[in-house]
Structures are given as C-alpha cells and as structure tokens.
Amino acid sequence: MKDDDRWYCSDRSNDEDAVLCIEGDNEAILESDSLPFDVSSLTEVSALSIDCAAARNLSLASMRGITRVQIGRMEKDSRYYYSLPLLPSRLKELCVILVHEDDIIGAVESQTELRSLTIRRNILNNYAALFAPIRNSGFESKPQEKWSNLESLTLHSCGMKHFPSQISELKDLKRLELNSNSEMKSLPEDMGTKLQNLEELILWECGLKQLPNSISNITALKKLDLSRNSELKSLPEDMGTKLQKLEELDLRRCGLQQLPSSLSNLTGLKKLDLSHNSELKRLPEDIGTKLQNLEELNLGWCGLQQLPISLSNLIALKKLDLSRNRKLKSLPEDIGINLQNLEQLYLRDCDLKQLPISLSSLTGLKKLDLSHNSELKSLPEDIGTKLQNLEELILSECGLKQIPSSLSNLTALKKLDLSDNSELKSLPEDIGTKLQKLEELVLWRCGLQQLSISLSNLTALKKLDLGNNKELKSLPDDMLQKLENLKELHLQYCGLEKLPSSLGLLESLDVTGCLLTRLPSSIGKLMYLKCLGNPITFPPKGVWEYGLASIRAYFSSKILTSSRRVKIVVLGESCSGKTSLFQTMLRNASFCTCLEDRTIGVEEYELTLADKRAKIIDCGGQRCYLLTNQLFVSENGLVVIVVDVQRYELTEASFHEHIGKYLQVVYERNENCYIVCVFTKMGSFV
Incomplete structure (x- = not known):
C-alpha cells in the first residue's frame, strides 16, 4: 500500500x-x-x-x-x-x-x-x-x-x-x-401481476398519487417503502390481505387520511412507520389484535386523538413512538400490562394530563420520553419501583412540581432530563445515593434553590447541567472533588456568587451570566471555559477576557511571585535598549545589543540581587506582542518600562506610544505591582 x-x-x-x-x-x-x-x-x-x-x-x-x-x-x-x-x-x-x-x-x-x-x-x-x-x-x-x-x-x-x-x-x-x-407520479396497473418474486420495493419520493391494486399480488414482498409521497392519500383496500410475508412497511410523510382495515392482516409485519401523516386521525380498531409480530410502530407527528384499546396487545412490540400527537390526551389504561417486551416509548409533545398506573409495569423499558407534556404535573408514585431496566428518562417541560421518591430506585438509569420544570424546587434527598450509573443529569431551568448533598455521590456522572436556576447561589464545597468522572458542567445564568476552590477533574465549564466576582486558581486546569457576563474582579478583566491561556499564565505568575524570587518584567518599544540594559547588569560591564540579536517574543534571565534571585522577563517590543505582555505581570512584581529618549517627544501622542500604552496593559492585569520608567541612550541625547 x-x-x-x-x-x-x-x-x-x-x-x-x-x-x-x-x-x-x-x-x-x-x-x-x-x-x-x-x-x-x-x-x-x-x-x-x-x-x-x-x-x-x-x-x-x-x-x-x-x-x-x-x-x-x-x-x-x-x-x-x-x-x-x-x-x-x-x-x-x-x-x-x-x-x-x-x-x-x-x-x-x-x-x-x-x-x-x-x-x-x-x-x-x-x-x-x-x-x-x-x-x-x-x-x-x-x-x-x-x-x-x-x-x-x-x-x-x-x-x-x-x-x-x-x-x-x-x-x-x-x-x-x-x-x-419525483416526476414519475404513477405505476403500471399490471406491475404486481408480473413482478411476483419481488421481495423489496423502494419507491420513496416518487410523486405517487395512488397505487395500482395489483401491488397486493406481489406476495413475496418483505419490504415496501412508499415514504415521502405526500399526495398518496390512501392505500388499496385489500393491501393487507395477500402480503403475508411483508415485514417492513414505511408510509411516513404520505398524506394518508385513513388506513384500510385489511392492514391489520399483515401478520408478518415487524416494522410499521406511519409518522408525519398529520391527517391520520385514527387507527383500525383491531390493529393490535393480529399484528402479533410487530416490533416497531412509529406514529409520531400524526393527528391521532385516541388509541385503540387493542394496541395493548402488541406483545412483540419493542419500540412505540407517539410523539407530537398534540390532541392525544390519554393512553389505554392497560397499556403496560401486555407490552412486556417494550424497550422504547416516546410520548414527547402530546397533551397527556396523567399516565396510566400500568405504565410502571413496563419492566423491559429502557427509554421513556415524556417531554413537553406541560399539563402532566405528576408521575405515578411507584414509577421507580418496577422500571429497573430504565436507562434514559426524559421529563423536560412537564410542569412537574415534585418527583416521586421512588425515582431514586432507577438503579440502571444513565440519563435523567428534568429541564424546564420551573416549579421543581428540589430533588429527593437520596437521589444521589442509589443512581450509581447515572452519567448525564439535566436540571436546566428548574427553579432549584439548593442542591442535595447526595448529588456528590453520583460518581459515574459525566455531564451536569444546572443552567438557568437563578435562585441557585452556591454549590456544595466538595461536590466537584467527589464527582471524579464529571467532565462537563453547565451553570450559565444561575445566581452563583462563587465557585468551589477545587473543580476536580472538570474539563468544560460554562458560568456565563452568573454573579461571580472571583475565579479560583484551579480554573486554569480546564480545557473549555465560558465566563462572560460576570462582575469578575479577580483575576483582572484584562486577564480573563482573553481566555484560559491568559488565566493560566496569570495564576502561574502568582505562584512564582509567592516564592523567594523577585520577578522583573521589562517592557518598551523595539530597539529601545531593554536587552542592553539588563545584559549590562548581568555582565557588570557595558554592553550594547546588535540589531540582529534584539529580543523577538520573550526571553528570560536570572539575576542575583543581594540575597534574592530575580527572574527577568524581557518582552519583545514588536507591536504584535503588546497584549501578551500583560500575561507576565503579577501582584507585587516589578515592571520596568524602558524608553528611548532619542525617540521620545514631549507630546501626549509620544507619551502614549512609549509609556502610556504599557501602563494601560499593566493596570488591566494588576494594579498592585511596582512600575519604574528607565530612559536610555541619554549620552547621545546630550
């Protein structure tokens, strides 16, 4: 190769x-x-x-x-x-x-x-x-x-x-x-008479308005895809009578208004997709009686107002999607009794006001989506007692005021979404004690005022979203240290006034629009940070607004300053004599730097002054490095601004160019450092 x-x-x-x-x-x-x-x-x-x-x-x-x-x-x-x-x-x-x-x-x-x-x-x-x-x-x-x-x-x-x-x-x-x-529009009338051995027929987005009756004669057919034929309003009446081998029928986005009663006779059917037929108001009453092999039924985005009772008899069903049927106010009372093989149930954006008690009997369920049912208000008290295989529970925007304590018993749960339940003020006290497999917890805009201490026990948690809880002022001090697998934390638009001193092993943090005035030094360990919209005074704005690299350099310099070494940051225009000045000090003899040896970027020197060692950071005077110079300024450090007197004039513009802009950069970083101006090349000036 x-x-x-x-x-x-x-x-x-x-x-x-x-x-x-x-x-x-x-x-x-x-x-x-x-x-x-x-x-x-x-x-x-x-x-x-x-x-x-x-x-x-x-x-x-x-x-x-x-x-x-x-x-x-x-x-x-x-x-x-x-x-x-x-x-x-x-x-x-x-x-x-x-x-x-x-x-x-x-x-x-x-x-x-x-x-x-x-x-x-x-x-x-x-x-x-x-x-x-x-x-x-x-x-x-x-x-x-x-x-x-x-x-x-x-x-x-x-x-x-x-x-x-x-x-x-x-x-x-x-x-x-x-x-x-899309311009084909129709099929030949004798198509089904001749293609007797056809097992798969894929005709999506063909502009079809009707099907030939003979299509029912393709008795070997296992898969039929008629999706995205938006003008196909109906199907042949006897379609379900002869296609006994059909296993997959895709009719999504077809403009169907009703289904032939014979559809219930497709006893070999395993997958039926009727989604996005907004004019489909009802299903055949016996649809659940005969389709005993059906494993997947998609009825999302239809216009269903109620479900036939027989739906509860689809004993082989593994996936049922009823999302976005906005006039569907209830489910059959016994829906959970026979559907023991059901693994995925989607009820997003219906108009459900309550759930049948039998829902808790769906012991094989792995994913349950009840989001955007704003009138739901409450869940069955025993919902967490029996659904021991549930891995994903989506309850966003359900109008919940509280959640049953049994929810803590969902020991297989990996994702829990309770977002946009603005009246949900608190969580069960033991929610973090038992949900040891939980990896994602979404509590966005829930009206939370404080967090349960037990949340610190969610040791498998990788993502935590607490954003837009305006009454949430603080986090438990050691929470982030204990959540050793937590990588992503969302706290944007909370009332948060401070962060814990330790952020654990966190990689991504969003604190946009909070009330933080200080960032902890551990913030520099992050890989991603959003902190705009906070009244942060420490580090200085001139540090944190330039991102994590600037913040890391700032805290690094503070660690250096706290040691026995003195740090001297040398600023000034290019070729102003910065390097020559400190090379003279280092050599204890006059020294003039050649033009080709001038500092580009940053150079560091060590200088012994009395009983202390000084670290000299010689910053290049090129304009492109001006903003990065402030990264090296630290509290109680010394800043030396070197000015070439031959180029300096007694004007406001010259002051800004040679001194003022460096003062501005320094003060944006730290107001507690010492500043000295040194004028060079005086001999030539005289």
Missing part, C-alpha cells in the same frame, strides 16, 4: 474479499500511467471502487477476478461526469454514479451475468437502449439470457417521468429501488 497527497491504492490480496480503491481529484492528479504497477496484475482483487476522472484510462477487461465495480461516489458533490473504462464482461454487481448515459448503456449491454445494477444521479433519457437486452419474443415478453440473473435494480435520482415498462419483464427481480424520481 502506498499513501501520499496525490493518490491512494490498496491491494489486500491476502483477504478473502480483496478490495482495490483508487481515488483522485481530477485527471491531472491521477492518470493510469501514474500508478506504481499495472492494475490488471492484481489478480486476487474481486471488488473495485473508482473515484477519479481518469477512470476511462484504466484497463480492466482482463481482470477476470473482478465481480463488483463502483464508478463514482454518492456523497461526493461532483461537477463532472465519469467515463467508464472497458469492464470485465462477467460482473455480478455494477454501480455507476454520475456517469455518461452512453457509457452506461454500453457497459450494461456487455454484461452477461449481472445480478445487481445500480444507477444513481444520472438523468436518463434513452430507456429503450438501456433495456435493449429485454426483447419481445413471440407473444410473450421475456429477458434475454444475459438479464436472467438480475436480482436487484436501483435507479436513484434519474429524473424518471414514467415507469419503464421493460422493468415489469424482469420477472426474477427480487429488489427494485426507484426512489427520488
């Missing part, structure tokens, strides 16, 4: 299913003669994916081991069409994306054993030529031998305006995908 910035080629010839990938941006970068070897020599390669304009230059016809070829890439926003190379004639699978139509026709015509053909993002016009291998023989239409093996056909985003009649002659076809051809 070789990898550089121009091409990538991988030959995994030892693998059972070896793959060769060739990638390039354009013909100039990747051409056939730029490869390090003859591609046809890769006799063990069985699958080929080409994503380069130079594809036409490759010689692949002799690569008899190749059975799968893809030209182009679906996710790439290409501005050119690919040209096909000469392909081996016994391919099993061919996928072409943005390829010239004539090349596609020629490639298809040359194949004799093709099982899967995929054409994506090609505007096709000459269907007669494309399907030329399908011919009429006497009174009966049948494919030539070369098409007899075709099992899968995909024509995705091909600009189809009608259903090519030749497709109906592919009687051995098992999978047909014609999605994203």
Whole structure:
C-alpha cells in the first residue's frame, strides 16, 4: 500500500474479499500511467471502487477476478461526469454514479451475468437502449439470457417521468429501488401481476398519487417503502390481505387520511412507520389484535386523538413512538400490562394530563420520553419501583412540581432530563445515593434553590447541567472533588456568587451570566471555559477576557511571585535598549545589543540581587506582542518600562506610544505591582 497527497491504492490480496480503491481529484492528479504497477496484475482483487476522472484510462477487461465495480461516489458533490473504462464482461454487481448515459448503456449491454445494477444521479433519457437486452419474443415478453440473473435494480435520482415498462419483464427481480424520481407520479396497473418474486420495493419520493391494486399480488414482498409521497392519500383496500410475508412497511410523510382495515392482516409485519401523516386521525380498531409480530410502530407527528384499546396487545412490540400527537390526551389504561417486551416509548409533545398506573409495569423499558407534556404535573408514585431496566428518562417541560421518591430506585438509569420544570424546587434527598450509573443529569431551568448533598455521590456522572436556576447561589464545597468522572458542567445564568476552590477533574465549564466576582486558581486546569457576563474582579478583566491561556499564565505568575524570587518584567518599544540594559547588569560591564540579536517574543534571565534571585522577563517590543505582555505581570512584581529618549517627544501622542500604552496593559492585569520608567541612550541625547 502506498499513501501520499496525490493518490491512494490498496491491494489486500491476502483477504478473502480483496478490495482495490483508487481515488483522485481530477485527471491531472491521477492518470493510469501514474500508478506504481499495472492494475490488471492484481489478480486476487474481486471488488473495485473508482473515484477519479481518469477512470476511462484504466484497463480492466482482463481482470477476470473482478465481480463488483463502483464508478463514482454518492456523497461526493461532483461537477463532472465519469467515463467508464472497458469492464470485465462477467460482473455480478455494477454501480455507476454520475456517469455518461452512453457509457452506461454500453457497459450494461456487455454484461452477461449481472445480478445487481445500480444507477444513481444520472438523468436518463434513452430507456429503450438501456433495456435493449429485454426483447419481445413471440407473444410473450421475456429477458434475454444475459438479464436472467438480475436480482436487484436501483435507479436513484434519474429524473424518471414514467415507469419503464421493460422493468415489469424482469420477472426474477427480487429488489427494485426507484426512489427520488419525483416526476414519475404513477405505476403500471399490471406491475404486481408480473413482478411476483419481488421481495423489496423502494419507491420513496416518487410523486405517487395512488397505487395500482395489483401491488397486493406481489406476495413475496418483505419490504415496501412508499415514504415521502405526500399526495398518496390512501392505500388499496385489500393491501393487507395477500402480503403475508411483508415485514417492513414505511408510509411516513404520505398524506394518508385513513388506513384500510385489511392492514391489520399483515401478520408478518415487524416494522410499521406511519409518522408525519398529520391527517391520520385514527387507527383500525383491531390493529393490535393480529399484528402479533410487530416490533416497531412509529406514529409520531400524526393527528391521532385516541388509541385503540387493542394496541395493548402488541406483545412483540419493542419500540412505540407517539410523539407530537398534540390532541392525544390519554393512553389505554392497560397499556403496560401486555407490552412486556417494550424497550422504547416516546410520548414527547402530546397533551397527556396523567399516565396510566400500568405504565410502571413496563419492566423491559429502557427509554421513556415524556417531554413537553406541560399539563402532566405528576408521575405515578411507584414509577421507580418496577422500571429497573430504565436507562434514559426524559421529563423536560412537564410542569412537574415534585418527583416521586421512588425515582431514586432507577438503579440502571444513565440519563435523567428534568429541564424546564420551573416549579421543581428540589430533588429527593437520596437521589444521589442509589443512581450509581447515572452519567448525564439535566436540571436546566428548574427553579432549584439548593442542591442535595447526595448529588456528590453520583460518581459515574459525566455531564451536569444546572443552567438557568437563578435562585441557585452556591454549590456544595466538595461536590466537584467527589464527582471524579464529571467532565462537563453547565451553570450559565444561575445566581452563583462563587465557585468551589477545587473543580476536580472538570474539563468544560460554562458560568456565563452568573454573579461571580472571583475565579479560583484551579480554573486554569480546564480545557473549555465560558465566563462572560460576570462582575469578575479577580483575576483582572484584562486577564480573563482573553481566555484560559491568559488565566493560566496569570495564576502561574502568582505562584512564582509567592516564592523567594523577585520577578522583573521589562517592557518598551523595539530597539529601545531593554536587552542592553539588563545584559549590562548581568555582565557588570557595558554592553550594547546588535540589531540582529534584539529580543523577538520573550526571553528570560536570572539575576542575583543581594540575597534574592530575580527572574527577568524581557518582552519583545514588536507591536504584535503588546497584549501578551500583560500575561507576565503579577501582584507585587516589578515592571520596568524602558524608553528611548532619542525617540521620545514631549507630546501626549509620544507619551502614549512609549509609556502610556504599557501602563494601560499593566493596570488591566494588576494594579498592585511596582512600575519604574528607565530612559536610555541619554549620552547621545546630550
């Protein structure tokens, strides 16, 4: 394998299913003669994916081991069409994306054993030529031998305006995908009569207004996707009578107003998606009686006002989504009795006012979303006693005033969201004692005034959101030290007046819009900090408003100042004599720095003064370093501003340029340091 910035080629010839990938941006970068070897020599390669304009230059016809070829890439926003190379004639699978139509026709015509053909993002016009291998023989239409093996056909985003009649002659076809051809509008009436072996039919976003009745005759069908046909208002009445092998039916965003009663007869169905049919007001009454194999039912964003009682009989159901049915005020009372296999229940943004007691009997439940039911107000008292497998509980914006103490018994819980319950003033005292697996706790805008001490016991917690609790003034002192896995903490817009001295192992902290006046020195250990909108006086504004790097440098310098060493920060314009001055002190002899040796950035020196050691920080005078100079100023330290008297004038502008701007930088950082101005080059001035 070789990898550089121009091409990538991988030959995994030892693998059972070896793959060769060739990638390039354009013909100039990747051409056939730029490869390090003859591609046809890769006799063990069985699958080929080409994503380069130079594809036409490759010689692949002799690569008899190749059975799968893809030209182009679906996710790439290409501005050119690919040209096909000469392909081996016994391919099993061919996928072409943005390829010239004539090349596609020629490639298809040359194949004799093709099982899967995929054409994506090609505007096709000459269907007669494309399907030329399908011919009429006497009174009966049948494919030539070369098409007899075709099992899968995909024509995705091909600009189809009608259903090519030749497709109906592919009687051995098992999978047909014609999605994203929005102008097709209709299907042939005899489609279901001829395609008897079809197992998957994918027709999403085809502009369909109705289905032929014969579609019910495709008795081998296992998957039917009709989603995003927004003008499809109804389904054939007998659709559910014959499709006994159907396992997956996708009808989302179809504009359906009602369902045929025969739908309940799809006894093999495992997944049914009816979401985003806002005019669908009711379901067949017996839908839950016969669909005993149904595992996933999506009814979100429909217009349902009530649920049939039989829904409680879907004993195989694992996922039920009823979100955004805003007129759904209640659930069947016995919904929790029989649905023992239910793992996910979504009831977001309904109009529920109370929950049935039987909900607590859903012992297999892992995720429960009740968010945005603002009239809910309370939960069943025993909700935490039986739901021992619950891992995620979403209760945001439910109008809750309190939560039952049994919630603390949800020992498997990993995520708990109680946000936007503005009247929830407190949490159960023992909430942190038992929820040992909790990783995410969201308490945004809950009206909290103080936190339970037991929260410190949530040792698995990784994310804690306490934002917008305006009455929350402080955190327990040792809470963050004990929460050893906590990485992300949100405290924005709280009434917080101070932070604990130790932030533990926290990586990200948001305290925007609080009432903090001081930041602890441990803040410098963070990787991410937001603290705007606080009346912070320590560190100085000129420090913290420049972010964590500035804060770290500030606290680092304070540690240095507290030692026996004196710190001297030297500021001044470039070439003002700063380095010469202190080199003279270090050498105890006159010294003049050469222009090419002047300080760029920062240099440090050690100087012994009486019984103390002084650390001299010589800051470069280049304008780009001005704001960073303040990082080195510390409380009780000495700042020396060096001024070249030859360039200094007795004007306000000159004062600002040579002295004033440095005073401003220093005072933004620390008002308690000592400042001395030293004028240099006086001999020349005199």
